[in-house]
Amino acid sequence: MKHDIFQAIADPTRRAILALIAFQALTPNAMAEKFDMSRQAVSKHIKVLHQCELIKPEQSGREIYYHFNAKKMQEFDDWVAQFRQKWEIQFNQLDELLANIKDKK
Amino acid sequence: MKHDIFQAIADPTRRAILALIAFQALTPNAMAEKFDMSRQAVSKHIKVLHQCELIKPEQSGREIYYHFNAKKMQEFDDWVAQFRQKWEIQFNQLDELLANIKDKK
DNA sequence: AAATTATGCAACCTTAAGGTTGCAAATATA
């Protein structure tokens, strides 16, 4: 039942949470106010994000501020990286194609 | 029931398929041979990837070669971009912290 | 000390995800 980052970012609400707290750390209650669902539903999403370490808690009295964990997000970037070369190639091929069409004129 | 790219890559099998065909276009049968599941199960994954346009079909007789669609994959890059600045900041803060520790010695 | 507030956990419900098997349609081969 351990979630990975790919599952975590699959949900639009969780992506919204990440976008929010990347800007500034927030408590679960503060986050819940931003969404049209129950606090507990948001709390579940927080749990998933926390389990895969995309966010990190910072206790402050009875409040918990969740921070964005950029380091973990970078793992996603690393995954995308393996395809980056491919699209550069495909775009170069497109350039060549366009160049050929141009030459034929 | 329209899938988005984030849902699409949430499944490890689908990520494996993408990694495979980024290297070279393959038919569903050829893909299915690489996985320990039924052809139909793989076919379902192909359907999801196709629906969100991460892959593109090329008919050749009765065979269909699915190609990697680099352009769509780039949408991930766009999404991660909003966090890239954040982790640069967080890493700079880490550098400062380490520098401070060093100074105290 | 009592009441309020912030959070997390558990039970429950509904729907979708991911797998299976069987069958139909279209193309290729004997």
Next chain:
DNA sequence: TATATTTGCAACCTTAAGGTTGCATAATTT
């Protein structure tokens, strides 16, 4: 033409995802 091959679609099953409500716990405020 008959047969084999490639693929997609539909029905079904099991489990997990995402939501709800209610309650327990710990910290703050009155």
